Amino acid sequence: MSTCSTVSQDLDEPLSGTAPAARTWLLLEQPGPWGAKALTSSHLDPVVGRALENAAKGTGVRVALIRRPGRHADRGTGAERRVYAAHTTPGGVWLRSATVTDPRLLLGLDFAALGRGDRRTFDAVLGGGPHTGAPLALVCTNGKRDRCCALLGRPLAAELAASGVEGVWEVTHLGGHRFSPTMLVLPYGYAYGRITAADVREILHGVREARIEVDGCRGNSAWDRPGQAAELAVRSTAGVDAAEALIVVRTDVVRDGAHGGGAAPGWEVTVAHVDGRHWRVHVAQGAAQPPRPESCGASVLGTPARMEVTAVRELLVTAALAG
Template identity: 75%
Template sequence: MSTCASVSRDLDEPISGTAATAKTWLLLEQPGPWGAHALTSSHLDPALGRAVERAAKGTGVRIALIRRPGRHADCGTPSVRRVYASHTAPGNVWLHSAEVRDPRRLLDLDFAALGAGDHDSFGSALDGRPHTGDPLALVCTNGKRDRCCALLGRPLAAELSASGVDGVWEVTHLGGHRFSPTLLVLPYGYAYGRVGAHAVKEILHSVQDGRIVVEGCRGGSAWERPGQAAELAVRTAAGEYAADALSVVRMDGAAPRWEVTVAHVDGRHWRVAVAQSASLPPRAESCGTSVLGSPARMDVVAVRELAPSTALAS
């Protein structure tokens, strides 16, 4: 059976520069079934879902629902829900958690402050605290958005949970279901595609050491997609895998070509040329549609380390 994921894999579609963009992630636990647009088609009050979406619009905060791996019967309303917020910009990476009995408390959040990386706003509104456990491994499993997420994501989440990996949650939507199974790791916000359980365990071990695995990485959600591709290319070229070492500090140009400046905490800079093109041949980008499309791809054309004087001038 051909699926959007199998076609993408067979065509060897590049994966770099395809991650969802979000400076801050806000995650609300919601057990039970999810619809295609889970914030308004689950057991969460749809009016609340719409209100939270409106509050987050334009703030840099991306909202998703999460649930524990396993069967998802119509189990009613939980008495207590876990909430996570995570900011992913290097130099201010954090992951906080809270428990709420009434999810309407999310409307007490200052979404603009959250998007800007102010963790105090989360703690003061929800009595949240820094998350001291393992990193979060969020596996997209929402088959109502695309069957590949259910067919490939749910078995991965179940296998990780059964093997004792802590911090595993199912999540409603990470984008790019043709790269299923897809994964987001917090607090650093790097997304992965076409991953198996062994690879996820390696990724999580690296995150615990403050390091990033580049293989299978779609990009860091803190950056726009050209920046994601550029940052990963610099990591590979420089052999730099420390999570907080690199930042995208400038993007010049517009589609279909950008010049991206990537900075190292030690003062080094790189200029990266990134070109956007269409993935060919045309194919259905989702199992939910028969319309053929040519998804955009980000190709790194050149990576050049800048001399110190040039870097200061840029």
């Protein structure tokens, strides 16, 4: 039987505008097995996991568990764990790290401040500081959520680690199982799908030079789905690869069937370059056809929403600022 990722690839489902949305990522190392809802179904105390979930709601922070590639034996509750926090909004990107032995310390964080990009709470509560190592390559491997993540993600993470690629971690959930293997790269927050080990090396080489590879990219997690698609469209159209060059400054809902979109949702997204250039990008929401499994565990076929860029128009700066 075909997997959801095989069907998605055979149908050439587009990747753009499918990244998970989070302005800030909070990552806690948790060895051992993960359940489908890993924060409350792993060897992490489920009371702590549930409290972390609740603390993050509505703040722009996304909490996930990570572990080193390979065997997943739990080293015990007293072991040191790595913790990372990354803010992904261009112009304010940062990546911090800390080491803890008690995950309950994370409950002392000011999640609203983290979501705004204020790193002081991470440093004060956890004794964190700047991450000075390689960029983080987070490969989704949680087979309890979808078997494609285990069948495709775990071998990729293991291959990368065995070949000496630094900064590789397994992560619990990045969404879009049907795009497996999927990966998030920090600090910049761009997600990728259907990647190979060679792709990852090229992506990470670019990140070390503060460049973003567009091929295979699902979008920047700092933006909502229309913003992700619009920003990637500008990168492709204008040849922009600098990591923090573009920012989504405005997203307007298109009403009354503008641009011939009928009753389907649509957006006009304004994207700005740090050099002063602006673009207006029209994004329409379509439905992926024919129906397909959105995950291997889905009981019915679905028609997942897709972000379709129908126009990219560069604006005069004065017109852009006038809205």
